Amino acid sequence: MRALYYPRSLPSSSASADTGSDPAIKSRVKSSFSLFKRCMLLCRPEWHLLLMGLFALLLSVAVNLYVPLSVGILIDAKSESELGARAGILAIVLSVGAVCTAVRGFLFAYAGERTTAHVRSLLISSFLSKPVSYFDTHPNAGGLSSMVSVDTALLRAATSLHLPMAVRFAIQAVGGICILLYISWTLALVMSSVFPVLALAGIVYSMVVRKLSRSYQSSVASANFYAEESLSNVRFLKAFSLEKLAQDRCDVATGVSYLWGKKMAVAVGTFQGGAEWLSYMSIVLVFWYGAKLLRDGNLSVGDLTSFVLYAVLIAHALGALSHQAGDFMRNVGGAEDMMDIVLDSQTQNARQQDKEPRVRSAACDAEAGNFLLEGPSTTTTTAAARLSSPRSSTSEDRAAPQIEMLSVRFAYPSRPNVPVLQDVSLEIRKGEVVALVGASGGGKSTILHLLLRLYNPSSGCILLDGRNIATIEEKTIRSRIGIVSQDSTILSGTIADNIRCALSSSAASGQVEEAVVQAAKIAQLHDFVISLPDQYNTVVGPRGVQLSGGQKQRIAIARLILRNPDVILLDEATSSLDAEAEHAFQEAMSQVTKGRTVIMVAHRLSTVQMADRVIVLDKGMIAEEGTHDSLMQNAHGIYRNLVEKQTIRHTVRQLEPLDAVSVSASPVSCADNRV
Numbered sequence: 284m285r286a287l288y289y290p291r292s293l294p295s296s297s298a299s300a301d302t303g304s305d306p307a308i309k310s311r312v313k314s315s316f317s318l319f320k321r322c323m324l325l326c327r328p329e330w331h332l333l334l335m336g337l338f339a340l341l342l343s344v345a346v347n348l349y350v351p352l353s354v355g356i357l358i359d360a361k362s363e364s365e366l367g368a369r370a371g372i373l374a375i376v377l378s379v380g381a382v383c384t385a386v387r388g389f390l391f392a393y394a395g396e397r398t399t400a401h402v403r404s405l406l407i408s409s410f411l412s413k414p415v416s417y418f419d420t421h422p423n424a425g426g427l428s429s430m431v432s433v434d435t436a437l438l439r440a441a442t443s444l445h446l447p448m449a450v451r452f453a454i455q456a457v458g459g460i461c462i463l464l465y466i467s468w469t470l471a472l473v474m475s476s477v478f479p480v481l482a483l484a485g486i487v488y489s490m491v492v493r494k495l496s497r498s499y500q501s502s503v504a505s506a507n508f509y510a511e512e513s514l515s516n517v518r519f520l521k522a523f524s525l526e527k528l529a530q531d532r533c534d535v536a537t538g539v540s541y542l543w544g545k546k547m548a549v550a551v552g553t554f555q556g557g558a559e560w561l562s563y564m565s566i567v568l569v570f571w572y573g574a575k576l577l578r579d580g581n582l583s584v585g586d587l588t589s590f591v592l593y594a595v596l597i598a599h600a601l602g603a604l605s606h607q608a609g610d611f612m613r614n615v616g617g618a619e620d621m622m623d624i625v626l627d628s629q630t631q632n633a634r635q636q637d638k639e640p641r642v643r644s645a646a647c648d649a650e651a652g653n654f655l656l657e658g659p660s661t662t663t664t665t666a667a668a669r670l671s672s673p674r675s676s677t678s679e680d681r682a683a684p685q686i687e688m689l690s691v692r693f694a695y696p697s698r699p700n701v702p703v704l705q706d707v708s709l710e711i712r713k714g715e716v717v718a719l720v721g722a723s724g725g726g727k728s729t730i731l732h733l734l735l736r737l738y739n740p741s742s743g744c745i746l747l748d749g750r751n752i753a754t755i756e757e758k759t760i761r762s763r764i765g766i767v768s769q770d771s772t773i774l775s776g777t778i779a780d781n782i783r784c785a786l787s788s789s790a791a792s793g794q795v796e797e798a799v800v801q802a803a804k805i806a807q808l809h810d811f812v813i814s815l816p817d818q819y820n821t822v823v824g825p826r827g828v829q830l831s832g833g834q835k836q837r838i839a840i841a842r843l844i845l846r847n848p849d850v851i852l853l854d855e856a857t858s859s860l861d862a863e864a865e866h867a868f869q870e871a872m873s874q875v876t877k878g879r880t881v882i883m884v885a886h887r888l889s890t891v892q893m894a895d896r897v898i899v900l901d902k903g904m905i906a907e908e909g910t911h912d913s914l915m916q917n918a919h920g921i922y923r924n925l926v927e928k929q930t931i932r933h934t935v936r937q938l939e940p941l942d943a944v945s946v947s948a949s950p951v952s953c954a955d956n957r958v
């Protein structure tokens with residue numbers, strides 16, 4: 284079976300352009316250097332800890348380098364007392380080395396933890412600040428969340444472990460070679476003959492492993508996606524006996540990551556084995572040439588002992604250096620996409636701070652008045668006070684259009700060539716209740732998305748109180764326009780948490796609790812909540828699984844009440860409710876919507892009839908507009924046709940035996956009368 288494979292495709296950056304297609308080694312080395320530079324940029328805030336760590340590291344390397352020399356001196360000691368004194372000095376030096384190692388370990392680990400926490404926070408804030416369209420084109424949420432957990436852990440290991448170790452072994456190797464040159468330059472040259480081969484192998488390995496690691500991380504993200512999708516939809520999978528399908532999809536995705544992992548294991552094993560073999564060969568060369576020098580009387584036993592110890596130390600350092608450098612490249616290669624996102628968003632933030640608010644259409648702004656919009660209702664006093672007092676709209680207010688769409692055209696960024704709205708123009712006055720109806724896929728919900736500025740029109744513009752919403756801060760728009768949709772989003776936590784999240788955190792807690800209860804009462808939720816043992820502190824489970832659809836929706840209404848918007852959008856808010864729950868919903872909404880502008884996407888005739896005006900959308904265009912009664916006058920009109928079809932279906936259903944209704948392909952319930 285072929286899995287639907289979601290590669291973790293992410294925005295490319297110039298720095299991440301090396302994906303293996305570039306043939307020039309020079310540019311690959313440059314690209315590896317740029318990867319290292321980006322990694323260092325992320326660690327920059329912790330430079331003081333890293334500098335202190337580097338200092339401790341240098342001291343511990345100095346101690347390591349001193350040991351073979353002092354062993355040689357120890358062996359060549361002429362008297363018992365000289366031997367004791369030299370052993371004492373060696374013990375003190377080694378103790379200092381151990382302290383330095385401990386300090387170095389702590390400082391790098393601490394800096395790594397701080398960097399990881401900082402990068403995680405930046406990454407989440409970068410995702411949350413992305414436009415909704417970003418998530419349409421990057422649907423792999425598992426991949427994005429694995430960046431937050433896995434990729435940041437890779438970065439931490441790279442910066443707090445592999446990089447310091449690589450630096451340590453590099454200094455140890457270079458220092459050891461310098462001392463060897465001092466003891467016997469000919470022997471040092473013999474030993475170094477393998478180094479160029481080792482260096483070349485290291486460069487090739489780091490390039491290969493970086494590429495493999497990136498593919499591996501991407502495939503792991505894909506496997507996470509399927510695992511996450513299966514576990515979060517376990518009820519659906521069981522209900523439709525789709526466990527096998529889910530298992531197969533997970534297995535195929537895991538199989539892909541296994542293949543990449545296997546390739547990486549081959550590369551790692553080959554290089555590490557090869558590097559170790561070369562290191563041993565250099566030691567054999569030292570033994571062979573050193574023994575020759577000793578036999579000829581050109582080297583003392585102490586010097587040869589020191590030399591051999593240095594040779595072992597250097598060989599070990601080189602082996603470990605290749606190991607650590609490889610692991611560093613593998614980790615930063617795996618975290619490369621994540622680093623790009625964080626650094627790009629930092630650059631964008633810096634740029635945005637200097638920028639004026641964006642103006643999308645000068646023509647639309649010329650039409651716009653310069654109203655100062657109300658800020659969000661951030662205090663409970665205003666929210667609570669407004670709860671009991673419905674919005675009063677004067678006749679003058681009602682005459683002024685609150686929302687205008689001017690020649691709006693729109694296509695979703697993920698499907699730019701498929702027009703969804705075509706030249707839509709409409710005006711909605713303050714306090715008006717407007718129903719959007721029409722065939723499925725006609726663009727009704729899309730209009731609500733544009734009003735909330737989840738997307739921007741491809742052309743044309745939308746005015747709120749005469750001002751182009753493209754020039755209004757998103758936060759302000761969303762404090763003025765509230766939405767209740769069919770599937771009310773419930774976050775993990777308690778019922779109270781889910782209601783009070785509509786308010787700003789600056790509100791006083793006593794007032795908040797009072798406002799939460801008041802809002803729940805208006806939303807007809809209070810009686811249910813107080814019947815629970817933990818009342819408002821009842822935990823609702825992930826995505827509110829412990830609540831019914833109607834209860835979730837009443838929580839959403841309570842939230843809306845606290846938000847206190849001027850314009851309310853209802854996106855098929857009652858379509859999943861039965862007749863009784865719909866009645867409770869309508870009761871709750873009738874208080875909330877008084878005096879406010881309401882735009883609803885509705886299918887039920889009972890809901891549509893409540894509207895002052897009905898707008899019929901057909902294939903992304905406004906086909907008809909008027910009151911329910913006036914539209915019903917048009918014998919060949921789309922609206923009348925829809926109503927008649929639904930009325931006939933409703934009547935037929937009432938006549939159908941129960942089992943015939945249950946197998947009907949239409950999702951409409953018996954109580955429905957949908958338009």
Ligand SMILES: Nc1ncnc2c1ncn2[C@@H]1O[C@H](COP(=O)(O)OP(=O)(O)OP(=O)(O)O)[C@@H](O)[C@H]1O
Nearest residue numbers: 419695697698703722723724725726727728729730
């Ligand atoms: N995020 C998206 N990316 C790409 N296309 C989308 C997206 N959301 C919706 N569409 C497409 O846009 C068109 C209009 O969708 P919309 O949800 O606005 O229709 P609707 O009139 O509300 O339909 P329904 O009554 O079935 O909810 C549809 O063809 C749909 O496939």
